[in-house]
Amino acid sequence: MAVTDRVKPRSPRRQSLPPEGTKGVRRLAFSQQVSKWDVKVSPYLYISPFFILFAITGLFPLVYTAWVSLHNWNLIGGQGKFTGLENYAFVVAQPYFWNAVGNTFSIFILSSVPQVVIALVIAAVLDANLRARTFWRMGVLVPFVVAPVAVGLIFNNLFADQFGLINGVLTAAGLDPVRWHSESVASHLAIATMVNFRWTGYNALIFLAAMQAILRDVFEAATIDGAGRLRQFFSVTVPMLRPTVIFVVITSTIGGLQIFDEPRVFDQSGLGGADRQWQTLTMYIWELGWGQRNFGRASAVAWLLFLIIVLIALFNFLIAKRIASQGGRK
Amino acid sequence: MKSLSKFSVLSAAAACLALSLTACGSSSPEKSGVNGATGSEAVTLTVGTFNEFGYEKLFDEYQALNPNVTIEHKKAATTNEARDNLTTRLAAGSGLSDIEAVEVDWLPELLQYPDRFADLKDPAVEGRWLDWKAEAATTPDGKLLGYGTDSGPEAVCYNAELLKKAGLPTERGEVAKMLGTTWDSYFQAGKAFKAASPDSAWFDSAGAIYQGMSNQLEKVYEEEDGTVIATENQQVKDTYKQVLKASTEDGLSAHLKQWSDDWASGFQTGAFATTLCPGWMLGVIEGNAAGVTGWDVANVFPGGGGNWGGSYLTVPTQGAHQAEAKKLAGWLTAPEQQIKAFTAKGTFPSQKEALDSSALLGQTNAFFNGAPTGEIFAERAKAVDVTPFKGTKFFAINDAMQQALTRVDVDKTDDAASSWEKFVTAVKSL
Numbered sequence: 055m056a057v058t059d060r061v062k063p064r065s066p067r068r069q070s071l072p073p074e075g076t077k078g079v080r081r082l083a084f085s086q087q088v089s090k091w092d093v094k095v096s097p098y099l100y101i102s103p104f105f106i107l108f109a110i111t112g113l114f115p116l117v118y119t120a121w122v123s124l125h126n127w128n129l130i131g132g133q134g135k136f137t138g139l140e141n142y143a144f145v146v147a148q149p150y151f152w153n154a155v156g157n158t159f160s161i162f163i164l165s166s167v168p169q170v171v172i173a174l175v176i177a178a179v180l181d182a183n184l185r186a187r188t189f190w191r192m193g194v195l196v197p198f199v200v201a202p203v204a205v206g207l208i209f210n211n212l213f214a215d216q217f218g219l220i221n222g223v224l225t226a227a228g229l230d231p232v233r234w235h236s237e238s239v240a241s242h243l244a245i246a247t248m249v250n251f252r253w254t255g256y257n258a259l260i261f262l263a264a265m266q267a268i269l270r271d272v273f274e275a276a277t278i279d280g281a282g283r284l285r286q287f288f289s290v291t292v293p294m295l296r297p298t299v300i301f302v303v304i305t306s307t308i309g310g311l312q313i314f315d316e317p318r319v320f321d322q323s324g325l326g327g328a329d330r331q332w333q334t335l336t337m338y339i340w341e342l343g344w345g346q347r348n349f350g351r352a353s354a355v356a357w358l359l360f361l362i363i364v365l366i367a368l369f370n371f372l373i374a375k376r377i378a379s380q381g382g383r384k
Numbered sequence: 385m386k387s388l389s390k391f392s393v394l395s396a397a398a399a400c401l402a403l404s405l406t407a408c409g410s411s412s413p414e415k416s417g418v419n420g421a422t423g424s425e426a427v428t429l430t431v432g433t434f435n436e437f438g439y440e441k442l443f444d445e446y447q448a449l450n451p452n453v454t455i456e457h458k459k460a461a462t463t464n465e466a467r468d469n470l471t472t473r474l475a476a477g478s479g480l481s482d483i484e485a486v487e488v489d490w491l492p493e494l495l496q497y498p499d500r501f502a503d504l505k506d507p508a509v510e511g512r513w514l515d516w517k518a519e520a521a522t523t524p525d526g527k528l529l530g531y532g533t534d535s536g537p538e539a540v541c542y543n544a545e546l547l548k549k550a551g552l553p554t555e556r557g558e559v560a561k562m563l564g565t566t567w568d569s570y571f572q573a574g575k576a577f578k579a580a581s582p583d584s585a586w587f588d589s590a591g592a593i594y595q596g597m598s599n600q601l602e603k604v605y606e607e608e609d610g611t612v613i614a615t616e617n618q619q620v621k622d623t624y625k626q627v628l629k630a631s632t633e634d635g636l637s638a639h640l641k642q643w644s645d646d647w648a649s650g651f652q653t654g655a656f657a658t659t660l661c662p663g664w665m666l667g668v669i670e671g672n673a674a675g676v677t678g679w680d681v682a683n684v685f686p687g688g689g690g691n692w693g694g695s696y697l698t699v700p701t702q703g704a705h706q707a708e709a710k711k712l713a714g715w716l717t718a719p720e721q722q723i724k725a726f727t728a729k730g731t732f733p734s735q736k737e738a739l740d741s742s743a744l745l746g747q748t749n750a751f752f753n754g755a756p757t758g759e760i761f762a763e764r765a766k767a768v769d770v771t772p773f774k775g776t777k778f779f780a781i782n783d784a785m786q787q788a789l790t791r792v793d794v795d796k797t798d799d800a801a802s803s804w805e806k807f808v809t810a811v812k813s814l
Contacts, residue, residue, distance in 0.1 A: 129471055129472075129475050130471060130474050130475050130493075130494075130496075130497055130500070131496070131497065132475070148813055149809070150813070210645050211645060214644070214645040214646050214649065215646055216640070216646040216649070216650075216655075217645070217646055217649035217650070217653065218645070218646075233795070235641075235644075235794075235795065236794070236795035236796065236797050321641075321644060322462075322641075322643040322644055323464070323643075323783070323786075323787075324464065325783070325787070327795070328786075328787040328788070328790035328791045328794070328795050328797075329787075329791050329795060329797050329798070329806070331795075344468055344471065344472070345780060345783070346780050346814055347471070347493070
């Protein structure tokens with residue numbers, strides 16, 4: 055009874071309020087105004103630090119890069135005359151640009167796919183009841199802490215063409231040495247190895263965190279049902295990690311398409327090989343901007359890279375949505 | 385309004401302070417000259433260098449002479465790193481050191497922006513450097529933007545043990561005679577070596593030899609008016625062909641890209657018998673060939689004299705202490721100090737007076753079988769008669785050329801003709 059009494063009159067009485075008396079109306083309207091304002095604006099205010107930061111560090115450079123890409127622009131000399139889309143037309147006509155697109159995707163696939171798979175396996179192993187668990191968990195993160203340049207130094211010694219350790223082993227075993235710095239695919243493999251070395255442990259920890267969030271009851275039930283460890287991994291762990299896998303795939307896609315450090319330190323001149331065997335898009339941007347001092351063209355490539363990443367991210371998103379909804383149905 | 389006026393008063397005060405600082409700064413060097421020690425205000429000067437300039441002890445000395453000056457040294461590992469740092473901060477308009485070292489090959493592009501560097505012309509340093517050294521840092525309207533530090537007169541370094549194995553002469557003078565004064569005679573000697581000792585190569589890489597040969601051309605890639613002639617220049621084409629013929633057909637090259645890990649290891653494994661060496665290369669060879677005996681220097685360079693590399697000290701105008709920086713740069717590049725830098729790290733002087741100094745001429749190098757390196761390189765410096773014109777695109781075109789040579793010599797992904805085509809495309813896209 056009490057409940058209906060309180061609820062019932064609400065809306066009709068409010069609507070009939072104005073004619074009754076001006077004083078009460080004004081006070082009520084004001085506080086209403088404030089609370090309305092509060093409800094509408096406060097949430098935006100609370101999240102505004104992110105957007106302000108994003109506008110300064112994300113949006114502004116993006117827009118400014120677009121502006122630069124429409125001009126002749128020298129690194130030191132600064133802004134030149136407006137050229138419209140000329141920089142884009144020029145860059146797209148360059149064989150080096152398309153070569154860089156190919157290399158970027160090749161290195162990205164060679165690094166991301168094994169990385170996610172191996173990270174999953176490592177995470178599963180770390181999730182098991184190990185002795186000195188924390189030690190092993192910290193251990194997988196060690197390569198991530200090593201600076202990419204240092205990684206480059208170490209791997210350059212391994213992958214040197216004539217006197218490198220790997221080729222030394224190969225020739226000792228009677229095999230032909232691999233020409234790491236002259237063959238495209240070989241150089242991509244070497245660079246992907248460096249990337250995997252650094253990032254696999256990092257991804258493994260993310261997977262591990264997600265795995266620990268899975269209720270142990272599920273595994274108990276699976277054990278009672280007679281599922282072995284392997285079966286549990288494929289039928290329980292992996293499906294339940296789906297959102298995390300999607301997250302890791304998307305972040306590693308974005309990182310993979312912007313790959314720079316590892317290929318840059320793969321040789322001394324850092325241009326991606328004499329025949330541009332391993333020049334990636336970001337390295338091409340760097341060559342145009344800092345080598346040739348042409349910021350207009352470098353910005354044009356930067357924007358094209360941005361568009362490519364947006365496209366891939368959209369593609370990723372669609373697939374992810376599909377997988378997620380399938381997972382829900384199951 | 386109130387806060388605004390406060391702000392404007394403050395900024396006006398700051399401007400006055402800045403003005404008075406520069407005003408007082410610009411008058412002081414005349415009083416003190418470039419070698420004296422005056423001034424009482426405490427100043428911190430940052431100096432940006434790369435590789436090895438041999439300045440560490442000199443900084444201590446200068447600070448002892450000028451108690452008000454504190455020097456901060458920022459050392460980049462490679463010239464490329466230093467160049468990136470310099471151009472980025474030049475573009476940003478802040479963040480450069482008070483003194484920035486600049487390598488001769490990237491000086492031309494900086495000469496386009498004379499406003500960004502202080503004019504270092506000073507009666508006290510007139511005639512200090514070899515003419516070609518000072519000319520390279522002078523703008524068309526006569527501003528001097530950099531004080532010359534070292535230079536890179538080239539000789540030929542050789543591994544006497546390998547020559548001995550091949551039954552060739554090993555004594556410095558005889559080797560010089562055998563190498564001869566032309567590139568043809570140098571390659572000829574290489575063929576004789578290769579015939580007797582097929583497991584080793586005559587030189588390290590096509591790129592290095594090309595560097596030596598092209599530094600003897602008056603015009604390499606550009607005309608003085610900026611026209612790019614790289615792809616039509618017959619001399620460049622001939623040099624390219626000659627180097628690659630010697631490298632591939634005659635098999636004289638060890639196919640090692642300079643500065644690569646393979647190249648560094650090549651010194652240990654005796655992969656090649658000779659390498660062109662400017663003075664600064666001696667330290668590099670000694671480092672890479674540690675523990676290997678037999679390296680020596682022959683007082684000869686094919687095709688006349690040649691200079692490879694060398695640097696300058698500049699004073700960017702964005703610095704707050706330009707006068708003090710100029711004084712320090714002047715002191716560091718004075719002949720006496722340059723000799724000390726040479727003794728420390730083997731950076732060969734570009735100062736006329738330093739070339740006659742007994743400290744320089746008496747210098748020997750134990751690693752290179754006690755070779756009189758001071759005397760040899762002083763003679764090599766005087767033999768330099770051509771310094772190529774280097775325009776604003778030199779650095780980029782030379783990079784493309786080195787890659788063209790690497791494709792044929794090291795990677796073996798192209799032959800000379802197809803690699804040249806790619807070079808032409810690369811130059812066109814600049």
